[in-house]
Amino acid sequence: MGSATIRTAILPVAGLGTRLLPATKTVPKELLPVYDTPLLQFALQEAASIPGIERLVVVTHESKKALEQYFDHDPALLRKLRRQKKHALANCLQQTGAAEGVETRFAYQDEARGLGHAVLCAARDVAEGPVAVILPDDLVLPTSCMAEMAQAYDPDRAGMMVAAMKVAPAEIGKYGAFDVLAQDGAVLTARGIVEKPAAGTAPSLFAAVGRYILPPDIFDQLARTAPGHQGEIQLTDAISALVPAHGLEGLRFSGQRFDCGTHEGLLAAGLWRRDDLLLPAAIAAQ
Numbered sequence: 530m531g532s533a534t535i536r537t538a539i540l541p542v543a544g545l546g547t548r549l550l551p552a553t554k555t556v557p558k559e560l561l562p563v564y565d566t567p568l569l570q571f572a573l574q575e576a577a578s579i580p581g582i583e584r585l586v587v588v589t590h591e592s593k594k595a596l597e598q599y600f601d602h603d604p605a606l607l608r609k610l611r612r613q614k615k616h617a618l619a620n621c622l623q624q625t626g627a628a629e630g631v632e633t634r635f636a637y638q639d640e641a642r643g644l645g646h647a648v649l650c651a652a653r654d655v656a657e658g659p660v661a662v663i664l665p666d667d668l669v670l671p672t673s674c675m676a677e678m679a680q681a682y683d684p685d686r687a688g689m690m691v692a693a694m695k696v697a698p699a700e701i702g703k704y705g706a707f708d709v710l711a712q713d714g715a716v717l718t719a720r721g722i723v724e725k726p727a728a729g730t731a732p733s734l735f736a737a738v739g740r741y742i743l744p745p746d747i748f749d750q751l752a753r754t755a756p757g758h759q760g761e762i763q764l765t766d767a768i769s770a771l772v773p774a775h776g777l778e779g780l781r782f783s784g785q786r787f788d789c790g791t792h793e794g795l796l797a798a799g800l801w802r803r804d805d806l807l808l809p810a811a812i813a814a815q
Contacts, residue, residue: 536583536656538576541647543590543638557596559665564802572665577628578676584632586651600626643761645751652748664739668798672784674740681780682742688775692740704736705765707779717779721769724758
């Protein structure tokens, strides 16, 4: 019987955020705020929600030092806030970074060679067993997509799971599309994933979203995966190659997904977050 314990979460954050220029000229896109919280922090909270998680591997770029600094503790600032009785701010500061008891390691992707290559850069730092991959750009609110996936994941049924959402026919070409065999409630059984299919060729309207649970041999497969779409090493190509050995499922998660790699998605997520925080208090005050 296979182990379902996911001990490692990989966060690929080496991208330079060109779609969000000029804001990302000096600030990593993962540190841009979604109303009151950096985008990265949502990914860290989601990783912490995985039962048994022990380690984060953050795949970054040498130019993004501010992102690494986000994980550092600042005891002097914390003491100052406490002295000024700004306890709410102090508590917020204390809760940034990785969760207590979760080790953080940094790996580096020197050039943009695709998501598959970014995940491969983490290979030396992962713990044994299946790994989770979380793309902070793909923000899911208000629920933890990874917690739902970890609960549904059964390696004896399928060794790989990818988050799934249904999109309009005009949108599916922007995503990896599941080649669906069957559906049982929220769980899809799939033959593979077709990366950014041409118009009219998508095998389904179920799109892959940036949450993955993958077996340990994904790294060996990525090492021998040839460049695919746009000349990059595609994670979906490696996943499809492992389907005969492991099987593949998609999970239709319950939250709403925002593409925070775009101005529109970041704004929409911020407005959603604002309303989620403020509307209940406004209604209670009436």
